[in-house]
Amino acid sequence: MKKDIILAGVGGQGILSIAACIGLAALEETLYLKQAEVHGMSQRGGAVQSNLRLSSDPIASDLIPAGKADLIVAVEPMESLRYLPMLDPNGWIITSINPFVNIPDYPEMEHLMKEIWKLPRYITLDANSMAKDCGSIKAANMVVLGAATPFLGLEQNSIETAVKNLFKNKGNEIVELNLKALRAGRNHALKQI
Amino acid sequence: MQKLLLLGDEAIAQAAIDGGMSGIYAYPGTPSTEIMEYVQASKAAKENNIRALWSANEKTAMESALGMSYAGKRAMVCMKHVGLNVAADAFINAAITGANGGLVVVAADDPSMHSSQNEQDSRFYGKFSLIPILEPSNQQEAYDMTRYAFELSERMRIPVLLRITTRLAHSRTGVDCSEPVKQNDLKLPDNLRQFVLLPAIARKQYRELLGKQTQMEAISAESGYNRIIERSDKSLGIIACGLSYNYLLENYTDGKIENPVLKIGQYPLPLDLVNELYESCEEILVLEEGYPIIEELLRGLLNKSKPIKGRLDGTLPRDGELNPVIVGNALGKKYPQGQAVPELVKNRPPKLCDGCAHTDAFLALNEALASYGRGRVFSDIGCYTLSALEPLEAINSCVDMGASISMAIGAADAGLVPAVAAIGDSTFTHSGMTGLLDAVNNNSPITIIILDNSTTGMTGGQTSSAFGKIENIVRGLGVPEEHIKVLKPLRKYHNENVAVIKEEIEYQGVSIIIPRRECIQTLSRRMRQKAKAKTMNI
Numbered sequence: 001m002k003k004d005i006i007l008a009g010v011g012g013q014g015i016l017s018i019a020a021c022i023g024l025a026a027l028e029e030t031l032y033l034k035q036a037e038v039h040g041m042s043q044r045g046g047a048v049q050s051n052l053r054l055s056s057d058p059i060a061s062d063l064i065p066a067g068k069a070d071l072i073v074a075v076e077p078m079e080s081l082r083y084l085p086m087l088d089p090n091g092w093i094i095t096s097i098n099p100f101v102n103i104p105d106y107p108e109m110e111h112l113m114k115e116i117w118k119l120p121r122y123i124t125l126d127a128n129s130m131a132k133d134c135g136s137i138k139a140a141n142m143v144v145l146g147a148a149t150p151f152l153g154l155e156q157n158s159i160e161t162a163v164k165n166l167f168k169n170k171g172n173e174i175v176e177l178n179l180k181a182l183r184a185g186r187n188h189a190l191k192q193i
Numbered sequence: 194m195q196k197l198l199l200l201g202d203e204a205i206a207q208a209a210i211d212g213g214m215s216g217i218y219a220y221p222g223t224p225s226t227e228i229m230e231y232v233q234a235s236k237a238a239k240e241n242n243i244r245a246l247w248s249a250n251e252k253t254a255m256e257s258a259l260g261m262s263y264a265g266k267r268a269m270v271c272m273k274h275v276g277l278n279v280a281a282d283a284f285i286n287a288a289i290t291g292a293n294g295g296l297v298v299v300a301a302d303d304p305s306m307h308s309s310q311n312e313q314d315s316r317f318y319g320k321f322s323l324i325p326i327l328e329p330s331n332q333q334e335a336y337d338m339t340r341y342a343f344e345l346s347e348r349m350r351i352p353v354l355l356r357i358t359t360r361l362a363h364s365r366t367g368v369d370c371s372e373p374v375k376q377n378d379l380k381l382p383d384n385l386r387q388f389v390l391l392p393a394i395a396r397k398q399y400r401e402l403l404g405k406q407t408q409m410e411a412i413s414a415e416s417g418y419n420r421i422i423e424r425s426d427k428s429l430g431i432i433a434c435g436l437s438y439n440y441l442l443e444n445y446t447d448g449k450i451e452n453p454v455l456k457i458g459q460y461p462l463p464l465d466l467v468n469e470l471y472e473s474c475e476e477i478l479v480l481e482e483g484y485p486i487i488e489e490l491l492r493g494l495l496n497k498s499k500p501i502k503g504r505l506d507g508t509l510p511r512d513g514e515l516n517p518v519i520v521g522n523a524l525g526k527k528y529p530q531g532q533a534v535p536e537l538v539k540n541r542p543p544k545l546c547d548g549c550a551h552t553d554a555f556l557a558l559n560e561a562l563a564s565y566g567r568g569r570v571f572s573d574i575g576c577y578t579l580s581a582l583e584p585l586e587a588i589n590s591c592v593d594m595g596a597s598i599s600m601a602i603g604a605a606d607a608g609l610v611p612a613v614a615a616i617g618d619s620t621f622t623h624s625g626m627t628g629l630l631d632a633v634n635n636n637s638p639i640t641i642i643i644l645d646n647s648t649t650g651m652t653g654g655q656t657s658s659a660f661g662k663i664e665n666i667v668r669g670l671g672v673p674e675e676h677i678k679v680l681k682p683l684r685k686y687h688n689e690n691v692a693v694i695k696e697e698i699e700y701q702g703v704s705i706i707i708p709r710r711e712c713i714q715t716l717s718r719r720m721r722q723k724a725k726a727k728t729m730n731i
Contacts, residue, residue, distance in 0.1 A: 035364060039227070044576065045543060045545075067528055078541075105539045
């Protein structure tokens, strides 16, 4: 088993909690794991990404070689395209279609979506409204994680355990909300595959 | 012992806690910050009474750690690469005094300058000061080497430099921890003149340091951190230092490297091992995450040896960090070309947060300076450096910690009046205070804006040494009371703020303007914690 995942978004959007969930789930399954994060200056509203590598064998590099990523998981549509050079020709893109507009020259949504639709393998989802339906827009990143779960090569059970562990300090209600969001994202993806 | 999921930085911190460290000293700087933060959050560190507070700057941190070492206890000091420039005086001389308790200096380099103004290689400093350097290739080695570094420092009675780079510092993986050891007891140096670097003593100490080099090299050859991996294809030999070893392995996931490899993790270089590889192979490829230090040594001044490939002959890029593909290309591997980034994807540079106090301060400054024209604002290192970019375009320099004030003095001396300095609160107490003293003694016609957001913002909101002290400091350094002005940087006070700044710019002496409003990141964190505490009380 070996999965190389690029997580993409904008500083402050919570890609590190997606990384943490996948990481905890991988540990649960006693897989090897390496996760390179971005800290410091680039976090301030800029483009951020994390290289997440899971494997049943020891992992050498902290960075994924270009053109070898199995998955790009993005919480922002333009950011999903920024790391295309990293994606394996057979890889998938899973992305939210909710734009984070903090630059003056952000592209037209229509053009952006056309660019994503050109790709051979993608899952797009309106994570914000799905999260809202589950109870809070704050769970949008869990919806995106949910949509990625069919591709992670991890047991759904270990991911749900990870979500529970990550949010348990915030009370049962928050745990349930995030689990609901996770499952909503997963079901959406399963229908699109 | 337990396995923990740790960043490279955290692995170092955990190892130091397990390794009997009594105190850690640091100034925040990416990618080193998380070492101190981890110790500060550690329960074990609290239980063992490990001292873990931020210092005013890297030099004071280095000196405090040296003091703890003098007293016989194990100490760590952490900084980013450019911080070692600030600490250099203490660092180089600490090699001459030597250590008593184990002293480990961690320098976190930032090749590709993800969050820095240069990509200097701290191994030069280690070589310059003639002390051992450890360079881990992964997080487990970061843990093991930190434990080892304290022992080595006490065994050789000198400081040890642990050099890491961004990708190791900020990548998380499982790390096996080993049995903790107790802290040292207080114990003075056997020779009470060891730390007295009077010329006569320093000469003797320096000769002792030189005398230790052979032993240090022998230890490098035996420690296990430098070793040759024998392979049959001798057309090429590979020297892989630190992190680059992982990028090499990534190109051989089947484990079948064809060429002999010398893995380097400890310096001074083990000459016998280098010679063995050199003599047995036709060409040598040197992989270094940083400057081409070993490559340059191998080539020599005239490059008349056998072919040495690396950053200097164009086999690898001359600058920037390595990655698996760059290393693969140097080995003649072919990588599939990923898709190009679509043209409509625009750059999304980092920027000041919405609602940031710096934005309001610079909007006011821009307006106050409008009649003088652009190009008059010297600034510094921090979040506010982002005001150089659109839409504010408010500042014209960012060089090193504290340079804003001193550069404004020089520019004003040259006739650029008014000249303005813009510096953050934490940067001011790091290295701005001495520049201010110069300005006061010089009666420079400069206006200094001390942007007080009450934290060290850029690195994630660490405690600022300046907190609650700025007015007293500037008063104490000789700035007259009537030219110390505190502003509230909010849009609704914009006009009054512009008027105050204008007035002070016109004053032909040193004036201080302090726009003061808490960083909105630390503010919202505080509010969240408060709300959480409230719910827990219920």
